[in-house]
Amino acid sequence: MAFTNTSVGIHEISEGMPMYDHMMEYCTLRMSTHFGYDQQPDISQYLMDCSNHLGELQAPELIARAKQGDSDGLIELGLRYLSGCGVRQKSVEGALFVWDKLTDPRNSSSAGAPTEMVAQAHSSSAQAYFEKYQTPAEALPALLQDERRFKRTYGVGGSALQYLYMAAKHADASVTRGLVSPAVLLIGMHILDLGARTHIEIPQTPRFRVFRRLWKAVNDRQKEVYTEERRRQAKVAKAPNAYTCARVGCGIQAANKAAFSCCSGRCPLDLKPHYCSKQCQREDWPRHKPICKPGSGIPTNAVVLHDSSATLQLDTPGESFDEDNIVNEEEGPGCQVDVPGSDGRQWTIKSQNLSPEFLRHLRDTAVRHA
Known part of the structure; x- marks a missing residue:
């Protein structure tokens, strides 16, 4: 599957800041997948940074960099696919197709890629698979058609459990490389909550128990939440x-x-x-x-x-x-x-x-x- 052309549509000017189609989705996606949960940037300033970044990195240069296997280019192109910003149509599968080049050790682009960028690619891939897992039944045919279009060979096929498993797998890989992002935590906490609602210890099932780093990160964060709440209650x-x-x-x-x-x-x-x-x-x-x-x-x-x-x-x-x-x-x-x-x-x-x-x-x- 070749990289498709991208375009960025400007539809509003706000206090000198260009607002592009789906820029809020793009900015939110970056914040939730590229930063640690405790290192979130100021959203108003980051929105400006994203606007400048989208304006500076136009489609021809972005696609050229991605084709050359440039880590920044691959991550950026995947973000635009997943957010729908700068592409003709949002494509979750297109984002995963791009990020596979950084997360799959069989691809040459992953060799020598900075650990931080590989972690961001895994965190973003976890979010993409989680979106596939959430796909409603009426939208599943379109998703399967997109899977056939990009011809990826794993993490496909319409199985909800397979999508959730892949989300957890990439989330665990992100944590392993030092990035505990909000997206990673939400996926892990959702799985724990899912198990509580169905009375099944999902993290202890054969397929999911291998993600020990993910479960530790989620449990550590939950302990922090409880500690913060105890401090709040003591203060008030x-x-x-x-x-x-x-x-x-x-x-x-x-x-x-x-x-x-x-x-x-x-x-x-x-x-x-x-x-x-x-x-x-x-x-x-x-x-x-x-x-x-x-x-x-x-x-x-x-x-x-x-x-x-x-x-x-x-x-x-x-x-x-x-x-x-x-x-x-x-x-x-x-x-x-x-x-x-x-x-x-x-x-x-x-x-x-x-x-x-x-x-x-x-x-x-x-x-x-x-």
């Missing part, structure tokens, strides 16, 4: 004998946790947030979700995965808050909220009967008139 604790609704800005307090409802998800017991109402949990869900459901930020499609150890029937998980994810521990005492008085002093309103919503309304009204 206002009094040793009072409990506050976990939603930032709510302010509803209680004498003990029994007055609140707690999350019933898989988060650690000492990190389970307690809320005065379902509304507060719903609003706090974006913050708590990475702690409660690792990998849930990536939606999957309804597919059947066939493995030698099990058959997994997956439903399409929703991104919305789960109403059943909260339970009330027991009936407890009423709630309280601090309200500023007109004389500058702080007052505490306690009630056995008033709802948390009404207490917040009282507090917000007092703040506006203070």
Whole structure:
């Protein structure tokens, strides 16, 4: 399969910065696959850098460099294929076709390529395979047609498990070379979450257990998330004998946790947030979700995965808050909220009967008139 011509369409000028078709997808893809999760660049500055880069490296020079096996050229061409920026049509398979030249040791371009670039190629390939894994049933014929067009011989064929396996394989290779990118972590966390939902230890199955570096990186990052959350909770604790609704800005307090409802998800017991109402949990869900459901930020499609150890029937998980994810521990005492008085002093309103919503309304009204 020969490299196809590329083109970059300018459709908007914003404060002197050219905005190209699908440039946001391109910029986001670069950030999620080319940097460590803890080394993310400033997005506004990086968007400008990407705009300049796209303008400076036009199609003829890019294709020439890629044909010569230049590592930068190969990585860049694959990014444009996968993001749809600078090509006539987005092609996941086209991106993988290009990156194979860096990730497959049988290709001459991989010999002598800088380790950092090989890691970026593996991280990007992991993201590409994960997109194939997510392909909905109605789009699968087009994907298979694209596979035939590029004539790649592995990681093809429409098997969801094969695509997920290849995503994990490249993610593990990226970690091995020192790059733990957000894309790599999301893929690993998704697999762990998938196993929890299907009651199967996927990382312990014969095909997936070999990716030890990936599972270690994911577990290490999850420990960091829990540590960060413990520090956050310690910082916001206002009094040793009072409990506050976990939603930032709510302010509803209680004498003990029994007055609140707690999350019933898989988060650690000492990190389970307690809320005065379902509304507060719903609003706090974006913050708590990475702690409660690792990998849930990536939606999957309804597919059947066939493995030698099990058959997994997956439903399409929703991104919305789960109403059943909260339970009330027991009936407890009423709630309280601090309200500023007109004389500058702080007052505490306690009630056995008033709802948390009404207490917040009282507090917000007092703040506006203070």
